[in-house]
């Protein structure tokens with residue numbers, strides 16, 4: 001877990017799960033065969049290298065949150081594991097809209 005530190009090296013890609021992973025944002029199961037976002041980073045301060053697994057819904061939700069100024073995004077993108085807390089701290093209608101948009105984005109990409 002990044003613990004609020006931004007990584008010095010960062011890479012993300014879409015992968016197909018070969019074994020079960022757990023989403024770092026919603027805690028949901030990513031089953032073998034499902035696609036998910038793998039984000040690898042190297043963090044300073046002894047945190048070392050780590051890979052975060054994010055389910056497709058949360059990956060879309062993160063993108064929408066970061067690009068949506070009404071959602072309150074200001075400077076740095078949310079750290080892994082913080083997205084749900086941030087989204088749920090928004091007004092209910094904004095939160096619901098972000099969820100709807102993320103669901104549609106997952107559907108649109110098949």
Ligand SMILES: [Zn+2]
Nearest residue numbers: 023026055058
């Ligand atoms: Zn998730």
